[in-house]
Amino acid sequence: MDYIELTCKVIPPEPWVDILISQLADIGFDSFEETEDGFKAYIPLSDYRGEYIDQALKLPVVEGVPEIFWSTAEIGSQNWNQVWESNFEPVVIGKKCYVRAPFHQPREDVEMEVIIEPKMSFGTGHHETTTLVAEWLLETPLKGLSLVDIGCGTGILAILAGKLGAKPVTAIDNYVFAWENTKENIERNGLPFIKVLHGDASVLGEETFDVVVANITRNVLLEDMEKYHSVLNKNGMMFISGFIEKDKKIISLKAGSLGLKPAGEKKEKDWVSLKFIKA
Secondary structure (H helix, E strand, O other), X not given: OOEEEEEEEEXXXXXXXXXXXHHHHOOOOOEEEEEOOEXXXXXXXXXXXXXXXXXXXXXXXXXXXXXXXXEXXXXXXXXXXXXXXXXXOOXXXXXXXXXXXXXXXXXXXXXXXXXXXXXXXXXXXXXXXXXXHHHHHHOOOOOOOOEEEEOOOOOHHHXXXXXXXXXXXXXXXXXXXXXXXXXXXXXXXXXXXXXXXXXXXXXXXXXXXXXXXXXXXXXXXHHHHHHHHHOEEEEEEEEEEEEEHHHHHHHHHHHHXXXXXXXXXXXXXXXXXXXXXEO
């Protein structure tokens, strides 16, 4: 599969880069890499609609609004791994979990490691949305709890949960490359009990879970939260991420309308992750 790479220069970058990334995610961009003066964003060529870019990169007219310069280029599937490998540095999350690619050397000074070959999937632990949920998982006693990771990308959060003792674990993604990549990464990390499903929230059936993880985008969260709620056990925990500060209110209102009780939040830059409990 071929991809479109959008290179965006933002002057000044903060706090606008996070807002622009969120708006691009709403139109289908699924992978992002922050640069010194902006960011790069990626979308499958088949999903790319150039006419939506100008609107997605539009910001409100306020004092301090930045200058934005952007361009696009097509990347063939054969070059995708080269793009990631050239930019993928290992990362330590919560001083406990070392996330690395197979071509990085292991470390002995951390409690656990997750080995991720990203290929054409999003989620290496570098982006704030993934990091925030990983931090929730690292501080939550998961042993023996059932968990589902919706929009799993590379499978990093499902794999981390499995290593922390969650069982059974289900990972779901509607992007076929993410589905395939998650299966490979699960095998790479020696967690054969993790089940991987191809699809969106509609593939959730009668099975229920103690923990629901959803790191997607604001619009998908709002559309599918009722389904997440329906498969969450009583007193179960829901960790959601993928949205910025200005969207926290609408996300919280939706959760509250379902009877979910707020139980904490994490924030990094302008990205927010919320925890809810099903009363």
